[in-house]
Each structure stands twice: as C-alpha cells, then as structure tokens.
Amino acid sequence: MILSRNPVTAAMFMILSLVGVASLFVLLEAFFLAVLQVLVYAGAVMVLFLFIIMLMDVGPDSGKGAKLSKKRILSGFIALLGVGLLTVLTLEYSGVATVATDSADHWQDVTEETSAAGANIVFSKSVKSFGYGLFTKYMLPLQVAGFLLLAAMVGVIVLSKKTDDVDAHNKADGPSPGTTNPQSEEA
Amino acid sequence: MDITVGTLLLIPFVSAATILLFLRRNGKIASYVSVAAAGAILLLSLQIIFSETASSVPESGDTIADSGVTWLEIADFKVVADFRIDDPEARNESKALLFVVSFVGFLIHVFSLGYMADDAGKARYFGGLSIFMFSMLGITLADNLVLIFVFWELVGFSSYMLIAHYFHTKEASDASKKAFIVNRVGDFGFLIGIVLTYWIFGTVNLSELSQLMASDPARATTGIALALACGFIGKSAQFPLQVWLPDAMAGPTPVSALIHAATMVAAGIYLLARIDFLFTSEALSFIALLGAAMGLYAGFCALVQRDIKKILAYSTLSQLGYMAAAFGLGLEGVALFHLATHAFFKGLMFLGSGSVIHSCHHEQDIFKMGGLRRRMPITANTFLIGVLAISGVNFLSGYFSKDAILLGAYNLNLPVFVVLYLGAILTAFYMFRLYWIAFCGEPRSKHVAEAHESPSVMTGPLVILAVLSAFGGFEALWPETLFAAFHDDLHVVHGMPGHMWMVVLGTFAWVAGALGSRRLYGQVGNEDPLIEKAPALFQLCYSKLFFDEIYNFYVTSIQQRVARILEVLELLFISGLMVRGSAGVAGLFSLIGKSLYLGRIHGYAFWFLVGTVAFLAYAAGWFGHF
Amino acid sequence: MDTIGVQDFLIVSVLLFSVGFLGVVLRRNLLLVLMSLELMLNAVNVALVAFSRHSANMDGSLFVFFIMTVAAAEVSVGLALLVALYKKRQSVFSEHLTMLKN
Numbered sequence: 001m002i003l004s005r006n007p008v009t010a011a012m013f014m015i016l017s018l019v020g021v022a023s024l025f026v027l028l029e030a031f032f033l034a035v036l037q038v039l040v041y042a043g044a045v046m047v048l049f050l051f052i053i054m055l056m057d058v059g060p061d062s063g064k065g066a067k068l069s070k071k072r073i074l075s076g077f078i079a080l081l082g083v084g085l086l087t088v089l090t091l092e093y094s095g096v097a098t099v100a101t102d103s104a105d106h107w108q109d110v111t112e113e114t115s116a117a118g119a120n121i122v123f124s125k126s127v128k129s130f131g132y133g134l135f136t137k138y139m140l141p142l143q144v145a146g147f148l149l150l151a152a153m154v155g156v157i158v159l160s161k162k163t164d165d166v167d168a169h170n171k172a173d174g175p176s177p178g179t180t181n182p183q184s185e186e187a
Numbered sequence: 188m189d190i191t192v193g194t195l196l197l198i199p200f201v202s203a204a205t206i207l208l209f210l211r212r213n214g215k216i217a218s219y220v221s222v223a224a225a226g227a228i229l230l231l232s233l234q235i236i237f238s239e240t241a242s243s244v245p246e247s248g249d250t251i252a253d254s255g256v257t258w259l260e261i262a263d264f265k266v267v268a269d270f271r272i273d274d275p276e277a278r279n280e281s282k283a284l285l286f287v288v289s290f291v292g293f294l295i296h297v298f299s300l301g302y303m304a305d306d307a308g309k310a311r312y313f314g315g316l317s318i319f320m321f322s323m324l325g326i327t328l329a330d331n332l333v334l335i336f337v338f339w340e341l342v343g344f345s346s347y348m349l350i351a352h353y354f355h356t357k358e359a360s361d362a363s364k365k366a367f368i369v370n371r372v373g374d375f376g377f378l379i380g381i382v383l384t385y386w387i388f389g390t391v392n393l394s395e396l397s398q399l400m401a402s403d404p405a406r407a408t409t410g411i412a413l414a415l416a417c418g419f420i421g422k423s424a425q426f427p428l429q430v431w432l433p434d435a436m437a438g439p440t441p442v443s444a445l446i447h448a449a450t451m452v453a454a455g456i457y458l459l460a461r462i463d464f465l466f467t468s469e470a471l472s473f474i475a476l477l478g479a480a481m482g483l484y485a486g487f488c489a490l491v492q493r494d495i496k497k498i499l500a501y502s503t504l505s506q507l508g509y510m511a512a513a514f515g516l517g518l519e520g521v522a523l524f525h526l527a528t529h530a531f532f533k534g535l536m537f538l539g540s541g542s543v544i545h546s547c548h549h550e551q552d553i554f555k556m557g558g559l560r561r562r563m564p565i566t567a568n569t570f571l572i573g574v575l576a577i578s579g580v581n582f583l584s585g586y587f588s589k590d591a592i593l594l595g596a597y598n599l600n601l602p603v604f605v606v607l608y609l610g611a612i613l614t615a616f617y618m619f620r621l622y623w624i625a626f627c628g629e630p631r632s633k634h635v636a637e638a639h640e641s642p643s644v645m646t647g648p649l650v651i652l653a654v655l656s657a658f659g660g661f662e663a664l665w666p667e668t669l670f671a672a673f674h675d676d677l678h679v680v681h682g683m684p685g686h687m688w689m690v691v692l693g694t695f696a697w698v699a700g701a702l703g704s705r706r707l708y709g710q711v712g713n714e715d716p717l718i719e720k721a722p723a724l725f726q727l728c729y730s731k732l733f734f735d736e737i738y739n740f741y742v743t744s745i746q747q748r749v750a751r752i753l754e755v756l757e758l759l760f761i762s763g764l765m766v767r768g769s770a771g772v773a774g775l776f777s778l779i780g781k782s783l784y785l786g787r788i789h790g791y792a793f794w795f796l797v798g799t800v801a802f803l804a805y806a807a808g809w810f811g812h813f
Numbered sequence: 814m815d816t817i818g819v820q821d822f823l824i825v826s827v828l829l830f831s832v833g834f835l836g837v838v839l840r841r842n843l844l845l846v847l848m849s850l851e852l853m854l855n856a857v858n859v860a861l862v863a864f865s866r867h868s869a870n871m872d873g874s875l876f877v878f879f880i881m882t883v884a885a886a887e888v889s890v891g892l893a894l895l896v897a898l899y900k901k902r903q904s905v906f907s908e909h910l911t912m913l914k915n
Contacts (some may be wrong), residue, residue, distance in 0.1 A: 007844055014848050017829070021855045024825065027817070028866045030874055033858075040881050045851065045888050052892050053844060056899050072839065075789055079838040082796045083831035089803040090827040091820070123869045133871045134878065145882045152886035159893040788846070792837045 007053045015046050032127045192270050195231045196324055198224050203317035206310055214309030218300055221313035225289075225296035228320060232289040236282050236668055259333070266391060270328040279672035280460045283523055284327045286669055287530045288450050292320055294648035295445040298538050301645035302441050302545050312352055312439065319345035319446060326454050332381045332391040332415075335458065339377065339418060342451050343370045349446060350438035362434035369431040373421015380414030384465070387411065393461055400464040412470035415462055423455030423507045426481050430734050432504055433488075436496040440541030443496055448503045448537050449530040456510045456526050460519045472600070475515025479596075479606040481508030486613030490620070491717060491728040494551045495540045498621050502577065503533055505610060512607055513592040516599045520676025525588035527673075528659050532576040532585055535652035539570035542645050543625065546638040554711065555632040556625040562638045565646045567626045569653035574622045576656040578615035578697040581690070587660030590693045591680045598683045608696065615700025623708045822863035829856035841906045843898075847891050854884045 004010045018041040025034035122129075134142050202224035210217040258268035296316060303309050322345055325338030343366075351363035385391050387406065388399050400407060419425065424432035435447050446452070459466075459474070466474075482505045489501030506529045513522035543559060543566060544551055560567040576585040593611065596604035630636035640646065658664055662677070707716055717725045783794065804810065833856060836849025858877045865873025899905055 007842060010845050010848065014852065017852060018855065021829070021859055024822065024859055025862055028822070028862050030862050030866070030877075033862060033874060033877055036878070036881060037855075037858075040885055041851070041855070045885060048888060048892055049844065049848060052896060055896070056844075056905065058842065058844065058905060075793075076835070076839050078793065079796070079835055082793070082800060083834055085800050086796070086803065086831060087824075087827050089800065089807050089809075090823055093803055093807040093823075123865055123871050123874070129871060130874065130878075133875050137872075138875050138879075141879060145879055148886050149882065152890050156889050156893040159890075159897050789838055792834070796834060 007058050011049050015042050018042050029125050032130050198227050199317045199321035203314050206314035211310045217310035217313045221317050222296045225293045229289045229293040232285045266333045268334045269330045271330050283672040284457050287527050288323050291449045291530050291534045295441050298645050298648045299441040301642050302541050315349045346446050349442040350435045352439050359437040362437040366431040366435045369428050370421045373417050373428050376414050376417020383411045397464045407467050409467045409470045412466045419455035419459050423452045433497050433500045436500050444534050444537030448533040453526045459514050463519050471515045475512045475603050478508040478511025479603045482610035483606050486610045487728045489617045495553050509592050516595050518595045518676045520673045521591045524673035528584040528588040531659050532573045532656035535656050536573040539566050542566040542641040548634045550634050553625040556635050557628040558630040560626040563640045569649040572653040574618045579693050580697050584656050584659035594689045595680045611696045612700050615697040616704045619701045620704040620708045819863050819867040826856045826860035843905045
C-alpha cells in the first residue's frame with residue numbers, strides 16, 4: 001500500500017489490509033468486531049477516502065518531490081531502524097507477558113457467560129456480552145465517544161461551510177503555497 | 188473585643204485617616220478634628236477606667252483565650268488578637284497607662300493648637316499625632332506580644348514621621364532616620380524574643396503566658412527576657428541605644444513632650460511590666476544595673492547641654508533609667524508610678540520649654556535666654572514646679588515616686604542605690620541649672636528680651652500639669668482603680684526600714700543640687716562657666732562618652748565592609764548562581780526543546796516512534812522491572 | 814509452534830504498525846499519511862483483541878470499539894481539514910505545510 005504512488009491503488013491495498021485485519025478478528029473469535037471492522041473501515045472510512053481522492057483529483061505522486069532525495073532515504077533508513085527495534089521489543093515483551101501468565105499458547109476456554117457489572121467481563125463471542133460491557137462498565141466512555149462523534153460532525157460541517165470564505169480569500173490573495181496571511185485566515 | 192475598647196481604638200484611627208486623606212490642605216479643621224478625637228479618647232478612656240463592673244472581669248483564663256479574632260494562622264502558629272482592658276493580669280497597669288496616655292495626650296493636643304498655629308504642615312502634624320494616639324492605645328490594650336509588636340512598630344513610625352516634621356532641615360531628617368534605625372536594632376531583639384517565646388511556650392498571649400509561668404516558674408530563661416527587653420532598650424532609649432533620643436528633639440516640642448517624654452519611651456517600661464513574669468532574677472538585676480547606669484550617665488550628659496530640649500531629653504533618659512532600675516528591683520508598681528508622675532512633670536517641662544521656644548522665635552539655647560521669669564510668669568512658675576518635682580522636693584509628686592525607688596534600692600541593692608543617689612543629686616543640679624540660666628538673670632538676646640507670655644491655650648495645659656506634678660504624689664488624691672497598679676509595690680517600699688534616712692538624704696540631694704547650681708550658674712554670660720572651671724569634666728560630658736563616634740566608626744568602617752563582602756557574595760551566589768543560573772537552565776531546556784521543534788510532520792512522526800519504542804522498552808523491562 | 818499463539822498475532826500487529834509508520838514517514842501525500850495512520854490504529858486493534866482473547870477479558874475488545882469510534886471521527890475531521898487546506902493551498906503534500914516553522 002505504502003509503495004504505490006497512485007492514491008487510488010493505495011486505497012485499494014488499504015481495503016485489502018483492513019479486510020485482512022477483519023479476518024484476524026474472526027480468527028480470534030471476535031466476530032462482532034470483525035463485522036464492525038468491515039462496516040466501519042471498508043464501508044465508511046475508505047469510501048470517504050476514495051471520495052476525497054476523486055474530489056481533489058490527486059494524480060500519482062510525481063514531479064519534483066517524487067524523486068527519492070538523500071534526506072528521504074535517510075529518514076526511511078532511520079524509520080526502518082526504529083521499526084526494527086520496535087519489532088524486537090515487541091517480541092521480547094510478548095515473551096515477558098506470556099511467561100508472566102505461564103501458559104504461553106494456551107487459549108482459555110470461551111464461555112457464553114457474562115459476569116456482573118463492573119467486574120472482570122469474561123471474553124465471549126456473543127454480541128450480547130459486548131453490549132453488556134459497553135452499557136455497564138464503560139457507560140461513561142460510551143457517552144463521551146458519542147459526544148466526540150457529535151463534535152466531529154459539527155466540526156466537519158463548520159469546516160466545509162467555511163470553504164466559501166476561504167475561496168473568496170483565495171480569489172483575492174491568489175494561491176500562494178508557502179506564504180500565509182494570518183489576518184485573512186482569521187477572518 | 189469590648190465595644191467601648193473598639194471605639195476607643197477607632198476614634199484616633201478614623202481621625203488620622205480623615206486628616207491624612209481629606210484634610211491635608213486644611214490645617215485648621217485638621218487640628219480641630221485631631222483635638223476633638225483626643226478629647227473623645229480622654230472621655231471614653233475615663234469611662235472605661237471607672238465603669239468597671241464585675242461582669243467585665245472573666246472568672247478564669249479560659250474565657251480569655253476563646254475570645255478575640257484569629258489574626259494570623261500559619262499551620263500550627265496561630266495568633267488570636269484582641270484588645271482588652273480587663274485582662275486580669277494587667278488590668279491595673281493597662282488602666283494606669285491608658286489614663287496617662289489619654290490625659291497627657293489630650294493636654295498636649297490642646298497645647299499643640301497654640302504651638303503649631305502658624306505651621307504650614309499643621310495637617311500632617313495633627314494626622315501624625317492621631318496615628319500616634321492610635322498606636323499607643325494599641326500597645327496599651329493589646330493582649331499578646333505579636334499585636335504589641337505591630338503597634339510597637341506603629342509608634343516607631345509615627346515617632347519617625349513627627350520627628351521629621353521639619354523635614355526640610357537636615358538635622359530633623361537625619362534625626363528621624365537615626366531614631367528609626369536605632370529603634371530597629373532594639374525591635375529586632377524584641378522580635379527574636381517573641382519568636383523564642385512562641386517556641387518555648389507555644390503562645391504569645393500574655394495572660395496565657397502568665398498562667399504557664401505561674402504553673403511552672405522554671406521555664407523562664409534569661410535569654411528570652413533579655414531578648415524581649417531589647418524592645419524596651421530601643422524604645423526607651425536605654426544603654427546602649429540611647430543615642431537617638433537627644434537627636435529626636437529636632438521634632439516639634441509638643442511631640443517631644445508627648446512621644447519622647449511622656450508616653451512612647453515609657454511604653455518600654457509598660458512592656459516590661461506586662462511581661463514581668465518572664466524575667467529571671469539575673470535578667471532583673473541586669474535591667475536594674477542598666478537603668479541605674481543610665482540614670483547617672485544621662486545626668487552627666489545633661490550637665491553640659493546648651494539646648495533646652497536636649498537637657499530635658501537627657502533628663503528623660505535618666506528618669507527612664509530610674510524606672511528601669513525600679514523594675515529591675517522587682518518594684519514594677521513603683522516604676523509605673525514614677526512613669527505616671529514623670530509623664531506629668533516631664534510633659535509639663537517639655538510644654539514649658541515649648542512655650543519658651545514659641546515665644547522666643549525658636550531660640551533653644553539657654554545661654555541666649557535669661558530673665559524669662561519676668562516676661563513669661565506662668566510658664567516660668569509652672570516650669571519651676573516641674574523642676575522641683577523632678578528634683579524630688581519634699582511632698583511634690585517626684586518626691587514620692589523617685590524616693591520610693593531610692594528607698595527600694597537602698598534596701599534591695601546597695602550599688603544600684605549609690606548610683607541612683609548620685610543621679611538624683613545630678614538631676615537636681617542640672618534641672619536647677621536650666622532654670623537659673625533660662626529664667627533668671629538678664630535677657631541675653633534680642634528675641635528673648637521681646638518674649639511675651641503664650642496664649643491661654645498653651646498655658647492652660649501647663650497649669651493643669653503643674654497642679655498634677657505638685658500633688659500627683661498623694662495616694663489619697665488618686666482614684667482607687669487607677670492607683671491599684673502602684674498600690675502594692677508602693678506599700679512594700681513603705682514598709683521598708685530606713686525611712687527617715689531616706690527623707691534626709693533625699694532632701695539633701697535636691698538642696699545640694701539646687702544650691703550648687705545656683706552658685707555656679709547664678710550669674711552666667713553667653714558661655715557655660717563649667718568650660719573654664721572644669722574643662723576636662725566638661726569635655727568628657729560633652730562627648731557623651733563618644734557613643735555617637737563609636738557608632739559612626741562601627742557603621743563606616745566595620746558594617747560597610749561586611750556589607751561589601753555580603754554584596755559580593757550576594758552577586759556571586761544569589762544573583763549569579765541562583766537567579767541567572769536557574770534562568771540559564773530553563774534557557775538550556777528551551778534550546779533543546781526548540782531543536783526538537785522541526786516544523787515538519789515527519790519530524791514529529793519520528794518523535795512519536797521514539798516514544799513508542801521507549802514505552803515498549805519499558806514494558807519489556809529494559810529499564811528494570813516494574 | 815504448532816498452534817497460533819498470542820505471539821504470532823503480536824508479530825502481525827507490529828508489522829502492520831511498522832508499515833503504517835513507514836507510510837507516515839515516507840509518503841508526501843497527506844491522504845496517504847492519514848491512511849497510514851488508520852493502518853497503525855488497526856495494528857493496535859489487532860494486538861488488543863489478541864491480548865483480550867489471551868487473558869479471557871472483554872476489556873480489550875471494548876477498547877477496540879472505542880478506538881474505531883475515535884478513528885472514524887479522526888478520519889472525518891482530518892479529511893475535512895485536508896479539503897479545506899487543499900482549497901486554500903492547492904496542495905496535499907506535507908512538505909508544503911511548514912507554516913508553523915518561522
């Protein structure tokens with residue numbers, strides 16, 4: 001995905017990996033999350049991405065910046081180094097974690113039971129236990145998440161409404177990347 | 188706080204605030220406001236003194252501690268402040284001082300109306316007087332050391348303000364600074380004493396302190412007593428901080444009378460009387476010796492002064508020495524009695540000198556006066572009564588109070604008695620010297636020859652004070668509630684042996700002093716005859732034992748150098764290392780922080796990665812297990 | 814290892830995360846950067862569910878739900894910002910977005 005220069009291709013690969021993650025969820029017996037993953041990501045988020053890509057009509061990443069400069073090679077190298085470190089660390093950590101629970105590859109049995117509110121909610125396949133957990137132990141975070149979505153919605157509306165003003169200013173100032181006029185932005 | 192007591196304190200405060208805020212340009216109204224306030228204070232305090240009812244006396248100490256306002260609270264440290272006249276430990280002392288302050292204060296306010304009539308800074312002057320009355324009443328009524336200290340500083344401030352009334356003269360502004368700084372030295376000791384008291388006893392409330400002391404007398408330490416006595420030494424200008432009082436005479440004469448003779452300097456004695464239970468016998472005998480030495484030393488200094496007010500100032504020092512000696516002998520009632528009579532006759536003499544100075548166009552040199560007895564008969568006669576009283580002429584007020592001190596000293600501490608007795612002879616000698624030179628003989632300058640009697644607003648207070656100076660010694664003439672503070676100790680002295688001896692010795696002292704000075708100063712020219720007859724003695728006295736010179740040397744040569752060294756240290760460590768250093772550290776961090784700030788998204792992404800790696804490394808136990 | 818354990822899921826997770834991170838670092842197109850961010854969030858989700866399953870505890874899965882919510886909100890706001898920015902600057906390349914510097 002990250003290697004493709006064309007955004008549309010990249011988005012397609014992205015969908016692929018998201019579906020892959022969904023399948024991993026299935027493997028982990030988290031069916032509800034798998035469904036959610038497909039619905040939210042593949043269904044909503046990626047559609048949004050594609051929509052924007054088409055709206056902006058961004059072509060393949062090309063031109064002056066497209067060539068790999070020395071700087072970007074260096075940064076890529078450092079990033080690879082960091083990522084490698086990350087991998088090593090993760091493996092080490094998983095070693096620590098699994099040793100700590102002293103049953104490295106033993107999946108505990110999944111039961112259909114649900115426990116009392118607030119206590120440890122036992123992992124289960126059912127959507128019911130999922131909802132139970134959400135509306136008991138995680139009631140407040142759920143509300144906050146709801147507000148977050150509301151805020152995001154309002155924010156998006158405001159941002160897209162403001163584009164008219166920005167257009168008007170753009171016509172006056174002319175598009176000039178790299179320089180800004182803070183006052184016009186404030187208005 | 189009792190409502191009348193509150194009102195009593197509020198009156199001068201409101202008066203001072205009104206004058207200083209609104210009436211600065213209107214001296215006449217300001218003076219009337221201030222005098223009216225003083226009159227109201229007098230009436231109200233008389234009412235408080237005489238309206239004692241049984242209900243106003245708390246039965247036990249617990250009720251005292253409960254009342255009052257929490258004035259300051261820092262963790263365990265708590266100051267409950269209150270003003271009260273009915274403190275069982277100090278009721279009598281408070282009442283006595285309250286009477287002296289309000290009564291003498293009122294007379295001096297009235298006198299000031301005449302004395303300051305033509306002064307440009309009248310409003311400032313009367314505002315200062317009101318502040319002083321406020322703070323002095325505060326000292327009288329406060330029930331704990333911290334509050335006393337606050338008002339202690341306030342009287343210091345008003346004294347500073349009033350000494351510097353003629354601030355355009357260098358003498359007055361220097362003197363006010365000197366008074367302020369010298370007082371700070373004493374007050375610093377006082378402050379240390381208060382802190383020590385709190386440390387040892389856990390309270391600064393005077394009645395609680397006295398209860399603690401009563402339950403366990405062994406807790407008193409000489410150190411605390413002497414530290415607290417530092418306040419007294421500074422305020423009452425005792426040895427070795429006596430240097431400020433003579434210079435303080437640069438202020439207006441009524442101020443000298445009120446602050447530097449009758450009340451403020453006497454507040455030191457009052458403080459001692461309030462904290463008497465804290466004194467060990469060592470501290471007491473130290474105070475006694477200190478006072479006796481002061482009595483003699485100031486007498487010698489007064490012997491050669493030419494300035495009428497400075498003579499009186501040294502005489503005040505000497506009399507304060509007597510009071511300190513009486514206190515040191517354990518006769519605090521006698522000390523307070525002498526305080527009261529001294530307030531009368533010294534207030535009288537200061538006001539008399541004020542009257543003289545006023546009519547002689549601010550001539551203060553007694554060798555330029557002379558013959559004033561004929562020109563100003565009322566002033567001269569009342570002044571004479573003051574001189575007689577301070578000299579201890581039989582059956583005048585000074586005779587009762589001073590000879591009581593002498594008798595007590597005779598029986599309790601012979602060295603102190605000898606010194607004090609010499610001081611008594613000297614007192615008579617220099618006071619009569621002043622009288623002979625200034626009021627007898629022929630006028631020796633033009634202004635004096637044209638002098639005329641002061642207006643009745645000035646002579647009135649003189650007459651009243653003269654009457655009190657003459658008859659203030661008779662116990663029968665005092666109201667019982669007022670005399671209660673003096674009563675016990677006076678009767679202790681009364682019961683001592685050697686009474687007849689004392690009468691004879693006392694009479695001898697003032698007769699010898701009077702006749703001796705008559706012989707020497709009966710006929711004088713423009714110069715002090717002592718210069719020719721005993722030049723060595725004159726020089727020695729005139730130098731005042733070089734105290735000013737020693738202090739000057741100390742300040743210029745030692746203190747300045749220490750200050751210079753401290754300044755270097757301060758520059759190096761506080762300013763350099765701590766202030767600049769901490770700023771430098773902050774600056775360093777900001778430089779580092781700034782370098783992290785790239786302004787490019789990729790940079791931030793890398794920082795994110797670093798954070799993630801660090802977190803995982805922590806989770807994997809690279810930094811040690813959690 | 815004969816069965817698939819939590820460790821294998823963690824490896825997948827960290828690989829996904831690394832890919833996402835490389836995407837953030839290497840791509841200049843902000844759209845792709847946003848996508849890579851989503852990928853990183855997904856990687857974390859995988860790890861969370863794996864742990865949740867491993868310790869038989871529902872909390873991890875519930876967190877995944879919240880992460881998805883936040884991610885959706887983030888994407889919508891981020892894309893809206895991107896559109897506004899594009900209209901102003903005619904560019905979606907990260908190296909043009911340096912107005913905070915200087």
